[in-house]
Amino acid sequence: MTPSTHSPALQVEGLVKTFGTTTAVAGLDLTLERGQVMALLGPNGAGKTTTVEICEGFLRPDAGNVRVLGMDPVTGRQSVRNRIGMMLQGGGAYPGVRAGEMLRLVAAYYTDPLDPDWLLDELGLSDHVNTPYRRLSGGQQQRLSLAIAVMGRPELVFLDEPTAGLDAQARLAVWDLVRALRADGVAVLLTTHLMDEAAALADEVVIVDRGRQVAAGSPAELERDGTTEGVTLVVDTDVAPSLLDGVLGPDHTVTAGSAAGVLEVDGPVSPGLMTALCTALQRAGVQLTSLATRTRSLEEVFLDLTGRDLR
Numbered sequence: 001m002t003p004s005t006h007s008p009a010l011q012v013e014g015l016v017k018t019f020g021t022t023t024a025v026a027g028l029d030l031t032l033e034r035g036q037v038m039a040l041l042g043p044n045g046a047g048k049t050t051t052v053e054i055c056e057g058f059l060r061p062d063a064g065n066v067r068v069l070g071m072d073p074v075t076g077r078q079s080v081r082n083r084i085g086m087m088l089q090g091g092g093a094y095p096g097v098r099a100g101e102m103l104r105l106v107a108a109y110y111t112d113p114l115d116p117d118w119l120l121d122e123l124g125l126s127d128h129v130n131t132p133y134r135r136l137s138g139g140q141q142q143r144l145s146l147a148i149a150v151m152g153r154p155e156l157v158f159l160d161e162p163t164a165g166l167d168a169q170a171r172l173a174v175w176d177l178v179r180a181l182r183a184d185g186v187a188v189l190l191t192t193h194l195m196d197e198a199a200a201l202a203d204e205v206v207i208v209d210r211g212r213q214v215a216a217g218s219p220a221e222l223e224r225d226g227t228t229e230g231v232t233l234v235v236d237t238d239v240a241p242s243l244l245d246g247v248l249g250p251d252h253t254v255t256a257g258s259a260a261g262v263l264e265v266d267g268p269v270s271p272g273l274m275t276a277l278c279t280a281l282q283r284a285g286v287q288l289t290s291l292a293t294r295t296r297s298l299e300e301v302f303l304d305l306t307g308r309d310l311r
């Protein structure tokens with residue numbers, strides 16, 4: 001099997017994985033291009049970790065096709081492992097080894113490693129170079145395992161909930177590192193429960209539920225999709241919706257809002273619409289006190305698609 005540099009970083013087609021009577025992954029398709037960040041979002045038990053572990057070559061799929069850098073992650077395991085990065089549980093570190101020592105040991109495996117000191121600094125671990133691994137806090141161990149995962153300049157990195165349990169500062173440091181990887185052309189597949197993380201980092205968000213994709217797109221696309229776009233206007237007097245008759249095209253409707261002085265305009269939002277609304281109010285001598293466009297947050301989209309029941 002010849003590894004291809006033209007293939008997507010990751011291609012998953014019709015992936016199925018069952019454990020006894022549980023179908024963890026029920027026919028999933030994913031394509032992650034090089035230099036892109038994909039976030040898998042899904043409720044507990046949606047099949048995210050199972051998918052990542054299959055892509056890493058730890059689990060065999062029951063059906064479907066997985067190509068990692070153009071290679072089969074099971075039969076091409078050694079070649080794949082040399083070119084991908086993954087965070088191992090427990091950091092893959094010996095308990096007694098010091099953080100700095102560990103990173104230097106890992107760096108020695110590679111011909112062109114990243115600079116361990118840069119990584120320690122990037123991940124806020126410079127003050128813990130001499131701390132034995134077992135004495136690092138959980139969040140520090142997690143960051144060290146991320147440093148180990150990316151040390152060999154991988155082309156594709158798998159990050160399964162990389163910021164779970166991290167404080168706000170450490171989370172931002174991890175985000176910065178993911179952005180730096182992306183800028184270097186590295187592809188990143190991450191799983192997360194944090195909507196802001198997906199929105200901040202991902203070129204593409206794939207929402208999975210019960211092992212299937214229920215939506216995919218950029219964070220902005222997902223926030224727009226399926227919503228009635230529109231504008232909520234608040235004015236300083238009680239006005240009838242008919243005030244806006246004549247300025248709205250066939251794509252727009254206007255209704256009275258929940259309170260006096262509130263008008264809801266439904267339809268596509270554009271600079272032209274905003275200008276037309278302001279002009280109509282000005283002509284009527286009505287003072288605008290608030291104007292807001294309506295989109296759903298990624299969290300609302302997620303809950304609408306996956307429901308509100310606990311799993």
Ligand SMILES: Nc1ncnc2c1ncn2[C@@H]1O[C@H](COP(=O)(O)OP(=O)(O)OP(=O)(O)O)[C@@H](O)[C@H]1O
Nearest residue numbers: 019022023024042043044045046047048049050051
């Ligand atoms: N080794 C296993 N044996 C039996 N069932 C398993 C095994 N691994 C996963 N499962 C089941 O497969 C389903 C998917 O689990 P998975 O860990 O992939 O979900 P997840 O999306 O990563 O969830 P979470 O957000 O809670 O981490 C779950 O119902 C889980 O209980």
